[in-house]
Amino acid sequence: MSQFVPADYQPKLPLDRLILTDPPSEERIEMDVLFVGGGPAGLAGAIELAKLVRADNEQDGSLGTVSIGVLEKAGALGEHSLSGAVVNPRALRELFPGLSDADFPFTTAVTKESVYLLSDRSATRVPTPPSMKNHGNYIASICEIVRWLGEKAEGLGVDIFPGFPAEALLTEGDRVLGVRTVATGRDRDGSELSNFMPQADVTAKVTALAEGTRGLLSQAYCEWQNLTGENPQIFALGVKELWELSRPLDQVIHTMGWPLPKNAFGGSFFYPLEPTVGALGLVVGLDAPGRSLDVHELLQALKTHRVFREYLEGGELIEWGAKTIPEGGFYALPPRRSGDGVVMLGDSVGFVDVPSLKGIHYAMQSGIFAARAIFSALKVDDTSGSTLGAYDRMVDASFIKDDLYRTRNVRLAYKDGFYKGSVKAGLMTITGGRMFGNRIDMHRDADVPRDVGEKTDLIPDGKLTVSKVDAVFKSANATRDNIPPHLIAAADVPAEVAEFYTHVCPAGVYEVADDGLRINAPNCVDCKATDVVGPRWMPREGGSGPAYKRM
Amino acid sequence: MKIAVCVKRTPDTETRIKIASDGKSIDEAGVKFVLNPYDEYAVEEALKLKEAAGSGEVVVVSVGAASAQETIRNALAMGADRGVLLKTDAVSLDPLPTAKLLAGELKSGEYDLIFFGKLAIDDYSHAVGAMVAELLGMPAVSSVSDLTVDGSVGTAEREIEGGVEVVEFPLPAAVTAEKGLNEPRYPALRGIMMAKKKPLDVKDVTLPEGGLELVALTLPPQRQEGRIVGEGPDAVPALIDALRNEAKVL
Known part of the structure; x- marks a missing residue:
């Protein structure tokens, strides 16, 4: 199977479980x-x-x-x-x-910012698009x-x-x-533990x-x-890391281009939360047609670029995390x-x-x-x-x-790839959205066919670049190992689709085993990426998932 | 049955510890504080005993800054009846002043049992429970992993190296809780709402003199990265050399 549509393997939202019509409990x-x-x-x-x-x-x-x-x-x-x-x-x-403003929990005002278009070797500074100008805004940890x-x-x-x-x-x-x-307090098979609540x-x-x-x-x-x-609604996945930098960063940096394939929409950010604490991340649309597109791995590759490397090498990864972003506008x-x-x-x-x-x-x-x-x-x-x-x-x-x-059509213009999208988006921005003002039709992310695409082949060195397992550790995820599974996948997912899930999920929840898809549910950091294009996410016992501190 | 539980607000075990500029305390910026995990076992055991007895009171006592009220509320949300905070901003890693304050508060309370966690995960002193027992002239049973109370006699199992020690003691007594004593309950939503309305008495206190002076805090040395010296039998001499001369363990 060279091509497939993720929606064909996505379970429906279990509305009968989510919309209850029985009267609320008397103990309410x-x-x-x-x-x-x-x-x-x-x-x-x-x-x-x-x-x-x-x-x-x-x-x-x-x-x-x-x-x-x-x-x-x-x-x-x-x-x-x-x-x-x-x-x-x-x-x-x-x-x-x-x-x-000084009373608010911001760390620094944005004073300087740069946007770069990256290739694997070079970085070309491009003018900051008007929409991305950040004077008067502040860097903060949410x-x-x-x-x-x-x-x-x-x-x-x-x-x-x-x-x-x-x-x-x-x-x-x-x-x-x-x-x-x-x-709370259920065992893996759903039975009640001694501290069941x-x-x-x-x-x-x-x-x-x-x-x-x-x-x-x-x-x-x-x-x-x-x-x-x-x-x-369409979504992007952002994977973010917090670093203690080896040298101070004095500006807000955004990049586009490498290492993303040209048929993917996205870009990176690199912000000084403190002069020597940097927040960096990569955000990529979940409608990219390559089925091995892997945002976590792309972020690892990105860090080897000199724009980032010079600040990160000799520094230390403090936190890691991931979350989707609704991008439909x-x-x-x-x-x-x-x-x-x-x-x-x-x-x-x-x-x-x-x-x-x-x-x-x-x-x-x-x-x-x-x-x-x-x-x-x-x-x-x-x-x-x-x-x-x-x-x-x-x-x-x-x-x-x-x-x-x-900006109603700006993101949508990129559905045809980065370059065509950039030209259209630029013209929309200049004309205040009047040019190409008619609604651009979008597919649901899960309806976009996935094909064989470029693969990131990077072996993490454990310092500058990290594996998903090490990354999840840095999210402070301390979910109970024996928690009941909370991700609902279709039965008998083909190997290609299972492989696709392993790349969509930044936290190493999915593995392709001999007998099919294996789900390591406790790894999940609630980013919701596969809920968009694959297995459904359901809430689990309170306090499960990551414990972000300054993300 | 009247039971007191002494609890402490400690940094979460996941905390990335930074030492403050004075070199004697930890930098609290961004640190998440929790109810000391061993104290959770203590609270749970107290609640179970009260529930089994069918009546009684569980009082939660802490020494610390105003922020420790939140820690006491956690225990109240689990089901304890009321709280007492002996409020002081002075931070002491010396167990004796804390023990003196607690003993002073508890001495006239006519408690059948006083529970502690076996240690606080921040200073690891294992000392406050035993000190309070001494100050109040009652038996101290530490690191208890199983407890039964029958009338005025308690029987406790203590996990010791390679075995279990069973001790019998008269009440009133001080007991410190080991992991495995029970599975602490999750606070219920209703419990949390009710906890907000339970009495919490805040008393200003002055930390008494102790016997220890904290000189310095240092982080443990960074672990050296592993190294592969070679593969197969040929690498054995190199491994022996490294173990003998670098690691100095042979």
């Missing part, structure tokens, strides 16, 4: 508003809502106490958060009008931002529950009533899904409610992001602008808007979809929609 925990996901979107929403409630209470409003909860699947806030990141501070400024937001939220009385993934939506008719959490049902007047990229319940809600954008947004008792925020719906490589401030801003809509809905005691639709209207009237609309 009741809250007023529940945020599912303690990332920038969920925490910004919780903070804004807590502030609005506090102001209402102080003015003797009618609302009274409003209980606000945040469920987070990681063992501690920030441990599953990963981003570049160069952050646009505008949403933080809006959320904390009394604070200045882990630190999230922990900081968590402290602010707790200070406002928000209840944060790390270690509690949500595995299903509780529903009644078209209304979302809340979520069911994942049970059953799942809990958490109900709320409004459930805000802020699960992040490729959110399971957001996917389930959209499929259940037939919410599809004009284009399907404007045309992939679901037609509504609200419904009866529910709103969806941030990466869960795809508020990411690919040309400027930004998502964090859109995620936070969407949380702020959602909080305002929820507050108004609580005031009139009507949390129906039509009232919560105020959230959609605020997003559509804001810079989130403007920015995404302006």
